[in-house]
Amino acid sequence: MKVWRNILIVLAGIIICVFFVRLILPIQLDDVSPGIFCEEELLDLVDVYYVIPKFGNVSIDKNWCDEILKRNKELRLHGVYHSFEEFGKVRDEEYLNEGIEIFEACFGFEPERFKPPQIAWTKENDWMKNEMRIDLGWNEVFHKVYHCGDTGVIPNWVVRVF
Ligand SMILES: [Zn+2]
Known part of the structure; x- marks a missing residue:
């Protein structure tokens, strides 16, 4: 009993x-x-934005990026297309570079950190860790993570409380 306590x-x-x-x-x-x-x-509330560079096959555009830059937040890359478990599949340099290039052309600097959609990850993509820091599961434990559109596994109101 004492052990359990x-x-x-x-x-x-x-x-x-x-x-x-x-x-x-x-x-x-x-x-x-x-x-x-x-x-x-x-x-307004958050400190870091994870930006999807080509959601719905549409690249982020300069007007939108300028508005985002005005908000003075730290910007990181979040997938390329944000398809379901996008980086749970093997991805090559060409695939990732498309996302990096769209991001850089729009914001004027390269992303230094990356979070895969749904935190789906396969070891075969570990080569990306040489290019930038990858935020995986522990990042989600130690940070409050909200989602635009409230589509996260953990709803925004729960994040607010815990
Ligand atoms: Zn996402």
Whole structure:
């Protein structure tokens, strides 16, 4: 019985720590794209935008990018097309470069970090880790991550509370 009590205390401690870490670390917003509606309040609230460069096969355009730049947030890359589990499949350099080039042409700098849609990842894409930092599962544990369009596995209202 005592063992279980100790395990519970440790677990509760870990959950409380994670709760506070999430309060402190930069807040993230996934699925930023001209093709996905995003509440003004969310765009203001967060610190980091994960931008989809070619959602619905439409590249982000200069006007939109200038508006995004005015908001003064950290910008990262979020897939290329954001198809379902896009990077759960093997992707080559040409595929990734299309996304990087669209991003760079629009914002004027290369993305330094990348989050795959649905955090789907296959080891065969590990070569990308030489190009930029890849945000995978632990990133989602330690950061509050909101979604434009509220399509995340964890709804925005839950993220708000925890
Ligand atoms: Zn996404």
